[in-house]
């Protein structure tokens with residue numbers, strides 16, 4: 109089980125004066141059960157990339173394979189693919205439309221052909237797993253705060269029970285508490301259901317804390333791909349393209365430079381604490 | 391699919407036509423449309439074609455891009471052709487069933503089609519080479535005399551420029567909402583008419599909400615910057631005629647005179 113991107117290119121408004129190549133020769137393999145972070149400066153092609161993964165956008169050239177099957181094949185069921193590769197967009201306002209939150213979340217499973225009862229059961233489970241209090245469920249989705257809307261939007265995709273969950277900047281515009289809550293829920297989904305997660309984010313700190321593999325996009329190409337530790341070791345290159353490693357990575361680098369630490373590629377505060385305490389114990 | 395809509399779209403390029411004053415272009419477009427209804431016969435046809443080809447070539451807008459704007463009127467074109475073809479009286483050329491086509495009908499259909507196509511192409515030269523802002527500026531300036539009749543010229547042109555500006559924004563928004571709903575398994579294509587109409591609800595509700603929010607935000611932003619209508623308002627870039635504009639006026643007038651002369655003489 110995997111998603112493979114083979115030499116994917118994408119050009120917006122091809123053959124006009126506004127032509128923009130948003131993806132340049134992308135080769136990627138996303139394995140089952142991975143927790144991947146995608147970072148990159150604004151306009152680097154992150155949103156474009158993830159919309160290819162569930163077949164919403166069609167690559168200008170190149171191929172995409174889901175579980176070994178070419179998704180661009182004539183008789184491939186792309187509607188079904190969208191149920192398996194769930195995509196939550198950057199703005200929840202773009203998908204909320206029903207009179208109640210509960211009805212809105214049942215929209216996905218209903219489209220998949222489940223009966224009303226089954227769809228509601230799935231909506232129930234999904235709303236539970238994003239941690240939205242039950243007294244909200246029968247209110248209008250337009251009365252919610254930004255963070256709550258985000259949760260409902262995530263639940264709307266989770267209700268389809270996808271195998272892969274892709275989130276486009278799920279924490280933009282949230283306070284630190286709301287941000288941690290949403291990311292913790294996502295991490296829980298990953299651990300409990302072995303769901304493959306792709307998380308697009310601007311925040312290095314967030315990404316370092318949760319993901320196991322990090323893909324850095326720059327001007328439409330994959331610039332770096334590896335564990336957060338490996339990627340942050342290239343902090344100079346990251347800075348050159350307007351990104352920065354988490355503060356901790358700088359601290360660890362300085363400690364290594366002054367010979368206080370022998371090694372260590374800690375990327376989160378916790379790991380750094382461990383490593384430093386270890387060093388002083390000796 | 392939605393991106394095929396080219397109404398009110400601007401095509402950036404650096405050409406003589408792009409640099410003309412919007413008022414000049416408005417007037418020239420109007421004269422051209424007038425000439426389309428005046429011309430008669432092959433010589434007149436040659437004249438209007440030549441003028442259009444010349445202006446398109448000068449504008450540096452790719453011809454293929456222009457032709458895309460014709461797609462939405464294809465239906466109107468077909469209806470016009472059919473009506474002219476079958477309903478013009480005259481000596482029948484071919485006859486089948488209860489219908490007949492006469493030489494006169496054939497000619498009428500041909501010229502009507504040319505008129506319509508040239509009309510659209512001619513006016514799209516104007517919109518493609520003029521930014522919406524310039525266009526409304528030009529319109530406001532040209533219509534200023536109507537102010538005396540208590541017609542709110544400034545407000546009307548402001549409304550027009552906002553509407554034009556919002557077309558691409560709303561198209562983009564529709565595209566995004568469509569994708570968000572497709573990702574949840576929505577289906578906008580299959581099914582009968584009723585099912586299709588119903589499937590529009592998940593698209594239209596977020597679109598309307600977002601349009602109202604945008605309108606609200608815009609009104610607030612305008613008020614926050616003390617917008618109070620056209621009275622006493624000056625422009626950052628006032629329109630000024632240049633030498634090329636004089637030449638363009640002269641050429642357009644000469645062209646129209648030529649087309650009229652051709653009609654009278656021949």
Ligand SMILES: Nc1ncnc2c1ncn2[C@@H]1O[C@H](COP(=O)(O)OP(=O)(O)OP(=O)(O)O)[C@@H](O)[C@H]1O
Pocket residue numbers: 120121128129130148149150151152153154155156157
């Ligand atoms: N609908 C569109 N039409 C034309 N060009 C587009 C469109 N959407 C994106 N682009 C262009 O494609 C490039 C990549 O955009 P994309 O949205 O994938 O960036 P991103 O990495 O998601 O940025 P952000 O962090 O701001 O969300 C940008 O240069 C952008 O201007």
Ligand SMILES: [Mg+2]
Pocket residue numbers: 154155156198276
């Ligand atoms: Mg984006």
